[in-house]
Each structure stands twice: as C-alpha cells, then as structure tokens.
Amino acid sequence: MVNDAGAGLGVHDVTVRYRVSGNDQRYTTPSKRPVITWVPPKRSAAGEVRTVTAVDGVSLDVAPGEVVALLGASGSGKSSLLRAIAGLEPLAGGRITWDGKDLHGTPTHKRNFGMMFQEPALFPSLTVGKNVAYGLHQVPRGRRPEIVARFLELVGLPGYEGRKVTELSGGQAQRVALARALAPAPRLLLLDEPLSALDRGLREHLVEVLGKVLRRTGTTAVHVTHDQDEAFALADRVAILADGRLLQLDTPDALWRRPASAEVATFLGYSTFLSQVDADALGLGGLASRHAVALGPESLTVDPGGLQVAVREQKGRRGYVAVTVQLPSGQQAELRVPDRIGTATVGVRTDADSVAVMG
C-alpha cells in the first residue's frame, strides 16, 4: 500500500506506546502551590504503571500537496500518530519517512514540519509579528517582515504585527498560530484539532479560512479531528482510526458511499443495517444479496407511493423532524422530514446511491 520510494510522507506500520503512571505531570494543570512549603509528589502504587498502545501498526501515505484527515473518537490514537510524525513521541515500532528517507534520528526541530495545537500555544513574551517570525530563522532578517505581513494577511489579520498576544481573542490567536506554522513554508503541516477549542460559529468560519489557506498555499497537511464535517470539508482523503488501528483510508465520497466495514459505517452515522427482508421491500434486494447495506439518517425519502412503514416516534430538531419508522422486519430506521407526520404510516423509498454499501 505504501510506496517506499514515493514522494511525501510515509507512515509504515507505526506503533506508539505510552507508559501511564500516576505521577506523569506532563499535561496536568500547573500547580499553584504556596511558595514556601513543599508537598511531596504523589507516589504511584506499584500496579499503577501500565503500558497503553495508542497507535497499533498504522500505515498510510500523504502525497505532496494532499490533505489527509485522521478522523476518530477521542482515544483512537489520532493525536499520538500526529505527534509521532512530528517526532514528539518515540516510535515503539515501524518507520516514518519523507520522500522515502527514514526520519528516525531526525529531531523534531530538523524535520521542517509545521504544527498547530488545540490551543494556540503562542509565545506570550513575544508580539504577534515576532511569533509569526519565530520559525523564520533561516530567512535573512531583512526579508522576514514581508513574509510575516503576507501570512498575517492570508489569515485575515493584516497589520497585527505589533499586537501583544494577550490582547487577541481565541479565534484570532488560533489564526496567528496558523500563520506562524505556515510562514517557514513547512514541507508538511500537522494540525492537531486546531479548531476544537473554539465555539461552533467561529469553528465553521475558521474551517473556511483554513481550507482556503491550505488550497492557496498548496500545503501538504495531516489534519487530526473528531469532527466529521471538518474532515470531509478539508481533506482530500480521510483516514478513520479506532483503538489505534487504521480502519479505512479513502476519499470522502468513497468513504461515505462504500465504508469498508460495519464499524466504519456506524462511525459515520449509518445506524440501520438492512436485513434481506427489508432490502427486498425497499427494492435493494439484489444489492443486499451481494453486500451489506446500511441506511443513514438521509437515506430514506418520503414517497407516498413507496413502501408503507409505521411511524414510531417523532422528535423536533433544528430545521427538521427526526422520525423513527419501523421496517417490515421490525427493525427501526431514521427518516428526516421538514414537518411532523400526521398519519400512523408513511410511504418511503431509497435507492442504491443513497445507502452505504460495505465490502
């Protein structure tokens, strides 16, 4: 699957393990203990140290100019994989390559990758401009202001060079972090849920900004997220991870139409797996005899002349009504309609292009 000589990023059978113990202070909140006294650090009990396999034999590749999203629930290992690519976590197994060259032994600061974290992680002692210029130490001093100005303009913050980072709002700070990550023209940009700490409206706006910036700069990127809309909006290909394993890597469209397994389909929101009886009733009998077929929330549409199914429950949602209907086998499925249904049964239909076909 992964071509060793291929250009771009190669992830070959990578495994990452953590030793988790009670007194790992790496990401705890800072202590605000009184200055004069000392409290002994908590000791972990003997059995408390355990090894967690965060990434378990994952292989994938990212071609130059491509954006790949790592999509998974929290704890699926997507952030650990990203940190391993950055060189921030040691590998327990496998190799990470760039243009076919093994990056083992290349420390983080020599990989020429850019990274955005969940928090902006701006340097509080430096101004906005100095933050953006931080990675430009290779560039002659005189050319730096022009690059800083260009990238601040790109993220929609022209003229912010002199601002203090403490004066920025959350969304502005994250945009400065994006400019800072892009300014050194990294050969790969790593995005570790950079938008998840923002509120919804801001997030949707910044997804657009991010998409525009990535396309305009032609940046190769790996984008970690748990938000499906974000992944599908930004990525050329999406990798689904669960429990440290790679379930499927495909284009958003292929992923949506043909999930590799029931697990992937469930993760994407397909909740009803059709029995042969129901498939026959919906006119998909031929397809269902060869593949597993699943219905998502938008697979069924109302058609008075279609299959008559019983309405079980109706819940008002923002802009639509979620209707639970009962299929002939007794299995339930979801249907979205603009208004509540007044009758006890409703006619529905579907077609092969609206369902997920597995395998």
Added chain:
Amino acid sequence: MTRRVGWTLAGALPLAFLGIFFTWPVATLVARGFFPDGVFTLAGFQQVFSEDRTWRVIGTTLAQAAAGTVVAVLLGVPGAWVLHRTRFPGRWLVRAVVTIPFVLPSVVVGVAFKSLVISTGPLGHLGLDRSFAIIVASLVFFNYALVVRTVGALWASLDPRTEQAASVLGASPTRVFLTVTLRALFPAIASAAALVFLFCASAYGVVMVLGGAGYGTIETEIWFLTTQLLDLTGAAALSIVQLVVVGASLIVANRLQATQARAQRMRTDSSNESPWRFRRDIGPTLLTAAVVLGLLLFPMSTLVIRSLTTASGLGLDHYSNLATTGGGTLSVPVWEAVGNSLRTATVATVLALVLGLLVSLVVSRNPRNELGRRGLGLLDAAFMLPLGVSAVTVGFGFLITLNRPPLDLRSSMVLVPIAQAIVALPLVVRVLLPVLRAIDPRLREAAAVLGASPGKVLRDVDLAFLTRGLGLATGFAFATSLGEFGATSFLARPDEPTLPVVVFRLIGRPGLENQGMGMAAAVLLAVGCALVMALAERMRPEEATTW
C-alpha cells in the same frame, strides 16, 4: 546523549554543593551526638536529658511556640475578615502595614520590642524585659501577617452560596459562622497555624535579643552550650531534639498545606468582599485596629523614635555614630559592617540564584521514564531540607566540619555567604519552580516544531518565563541573606561582623549610647530589607501565589 550529560551535570553541581555545605555538616553534627569519641554512646544524651535545665528549655520552647500560635490565630482570623472581606478607604495602607513585620529581620524585631521594655522605654515600668510575654508578643508581631494573608486569601474567595444556603435554612449569623464558615476556613487556619508554630519554635534572633543568655529556648541553648561552655556533645544532642521538633511541625504543615490545596479548588474566582458595615464589622475592626496600632506600629515607631532620641533631645547623633566603633564596643565601625553585609548578601544571592536556577530547570523536566521522574522528585525534596533545619544547626554544623582539612574554611570569609545561600536556596527554588511548571508543554513543542534546537527552546521558552520570577527570587534571597542572623552569628569572624551581628552586639551592651546606636543600625537594616522586598514584590509573578 550530550543533552542527558548536560542535565546530569546541571543537577549534580547543586547536589554537590548541598552535600558539602548542608548534609555533611548536619550529619556530622548528628553523629557528634551519638559518637562523641568515635564510639556509639547515648551518654551525651543521658547527661543532657538528666539536667533540669534541658527540660526547662524544651518546655519553654514548646510553650512559647504554642502561645505564639494561639494568639496569632485568635488575632489573625478577625484581621483576615476585616482586611480581605470588607472594603473601606485606606485598606491598602493597613494591608501594607500588616505585611511589613514579615519582611523584617528577626534581630530588628527583637530590638524594636526591646526598645519598649527597657527601663527607659515606654513600657519600662511593667518589668517585662526578658519576660515570656514580650517574647510571645514579638512572635505574634512576626507571624500575624502570615495568618491574615493565608486565611484571608481563602476567605475572600469562599463560595458565598453555602453561607447563604445556611441562612436561608434559618441559621443565625453566629451559627452560620461556626458551622459553615469556620469549617470551610479550617484548612487555611490549620496550615497557617502549623507554619506559625514552626517559625516560633525555631525563632532565634528575637529570643537572643529579648531573652538574653539566661532565658533559653532550644535554639539559644545550642548557641550557649557551643560558644560559652564549649559543650559540643550537649549542643549536638539538643540540635537533634530541635531537628525532631522542626521536622515534625514541617510534616504537619505540609500535610495541612495539601488539604488546603484541595480546599482552594472549591473556591470561586469572583471576589466577595462587601462594603464595611457598622453593626457587622465594628467588633473585628476594633480588635484589628488595636493590633495594628498597639502590636505592630507601636514597637516600630518606638524603635524609630528612640533611634532619634539623644541625651539632649531629638537628633541624628546615633546615626552619625554609625561611622564609629561605639567607643570600642565594636571591632569595626558600623558602616564597615554594612559593607560586609552587602558584600556577603550579594555573594549569597548569586550563589543561591545560580544553584536555584539549575535545580528548578532540572526538576521541571519531564523525563519519559519512571526512574527519572522518581529521581527528580527526590531532587526536589532534597533542596527543601534546609527549610526544615534551623539556621543555628547549619551554622553549628559548619563550625565542626569545615574547620579542618580537606576543607578548612573557618578562617575565610566565604563561609558566611555559603551558609546564607543554603538558607535562601529553598526560597529561590519555591519561587522559580512554579513559574517553570506553569509553562504549557505545548509551547516547547511548538518551538521545536518551528525548528528551534533544544538549547534555543530552553532560552526562548524556559528562560523567557523565568525572568518573570527572577526579580522576586533575587529579592527573597537578598533580603533573607541580609537579615540572616542564626547561622551568621556562629560563623562571622569577630573582625568582620555583618549588620545583624553588630546590632545584636550593640543592643546587648548597657548604656544609652550603645543602645541608641544599635537602634539606629536596626532601623537601617529594616529599611534596607523592606526596600528590597518591596521592589521584589512588585515583580512577583502570578504563579507564585501566597508565600
């Protein structure tokens, strides 16, 4: 690999310093108690403990610490209410006045209270000189601010809704206070009390000045046995007793501090102070006013006034006398002692800062393996040890270990700053370490991803943050060294005394001239320390919350 070697060296250098100038002397001192002639024996202990005087000394120490603690808490809790829960004009000034005593050197506090009770003082007719009461009063003077600030900080941020819930349920204000408020404040009160007990039990300078040689607490008795009777075995035995007392109260203080850290989590961010109201606040306000005027301002102003009082009325004679040796009382003029003090304090500050910086940087690392984390925990603990050992013990330990090859430093001036640096080192680490620990690890990662080498990360992230704590740490270290008396009184050579030593010598001599000069010198020392601390406090980083 080279990085690991570098970090190991950075940890090893301060450890070696601590080993040579703290562990070795203190261990030798302990050994001297058990092996007086190279053979294990408890004879030294038996002899010391068979004397009534020893038990009287231990009893006095505990009684004085207990009384000081109880009075400080009883006065401090109402003070915390008035200064942290009510709003009135001029509150900042009262708060500032309350904080001054905590930064004054112990010798100065002793002299200030001495100026009240000597026969010519305003309270001279009460015959309180060398009494238990005046020593307890001076200990309360010292520790009042500690109670007010610790309790007040928690009180100001207590969630008011529990109290409101209680009164909605029909509890009277008294019952609300006793059943809800006091219980919520208990962690702060208890941890403040344990610290106050610790400071009272190990008080040295105040007791030396106010009590005189005959009074006797464990600390002063160690000094008496060593320097006056040359009974090193007895002194060593008493030092071990003191180690036990101080160690026990430190452990209790730490335990309570941990519960306080938990209690702090329940607090709100909003301040809930309210405007001063007559019916509710008049009682605690009168009490606090009495404390501020009678206990805090009265001794301080008496000290200043008496330093200006000459045989012929007010004048600066005592201050101009600081250029002399006080008619032969001193071996050097006071100004020369000031120079000595500034010199030793500067050297001690540099030592404590360099070592404290290294220790903080090493301890704030996050090694991936368990062994490394354990090791750093131990390193952190090791540098807190000097907090738990009285300065007198350190000074005495130096005296019996560093007086012969391979290290014969007794005759060199370098011992004093080294001892002062050992005393200041835990404070420096306590200021710098929280600042480093507060750094988001992602900042270091962000810098690394942007191409910064480990050395550049250290400079751009860690050191950039550290500069914010450096001002406070420098101030702490300098003021502590400047006023240090316990260890210095053992180690300073007679011909090169520091300012606190000179103050002590002058105040112990009879005669208006000597005492006036001593008070002038004490005022000088107080102003110096207060200025340094005021400057340092302005640079306090927000990570360093209370003390």
